[in-house]
Amino acid sequence: MRTVIRRTAVAVTAASLALLVTACGSDKPDAKKEAPAGDKGAQSSAPAAKALSTAELEKLLVEQADVPDYTVKADAKAKPVAAAGSAKADKAACQPFADAIGGTIATPAGQAVRMAVLTPKDSGKKQSPEEKALAGLNALKSPATRVLLGSYEGDGASEALNTVKNSGAECMSGFTVTQDGETTKITAATPMTLAAGEEATSWSFTMDMGGGDEAKFNLGLMRQGNTLASFYTFSLGGSVEELPIKVIDAQEKKLA
Structure with a gap:
């Protein structure tokens, strides 16, 4: 993966992903969660609550018990999330996308x-050494989601x-x-449909991998009160x- 995308993986390394071959779980794919008429955008009229600290947000993050189909990992060695503006978009209008992919949008408290x-579907099965090695390689291909909570004033x-x-x-x-x-190089940004929290938006991005190859990744944002969850x-x-x-649903429940 290219550097700017690779850095946003935070703590996802070959070693941590390979741990999945011994985890228990299901391979059922997530289904799209569609809103009746586009992304959810109703804003709450309730007074804004006090911004939460990092310690308080840690207690609200999804955990292993919340998403049994996933392996949830909190890596103490993870690098801090990149500050807003660390990754620069060539178009000023696209800077919010660059910030969101990097992790930090504006200035959370x-x-x-x-x-x-x-x-992976073969996790938990009795395997030969050769099968384990192959499973380790397959684990690297499993979709990984960085769940990031940010709390804001006002x-x-x-x-x-x-x-x-609004950057689309x-x-x-x-x-x-x-x-x-x-x-x-991001060759396309395509809106996706997400209904979650009090308001939400989501996007699919197509990245030029070089040599004519492309890869897609996606970003979902959900607001609950003055907390913004990024996926x-x-x-x-x-x-x-x-x-x-499934990850978004579980996180929504913990923030509700």
């Missing part, structure tokens, strides 16, 4: 992150979500993102077509 990796969570939601028109034909001197899903082995609905 607190942030907490976790990884949820879809458990209307900051809604404003952050809407900067991404100028960016659907593609844009580039540069981080640490390396540039990643960035990718695969080290190819494209991801569907949103991680």
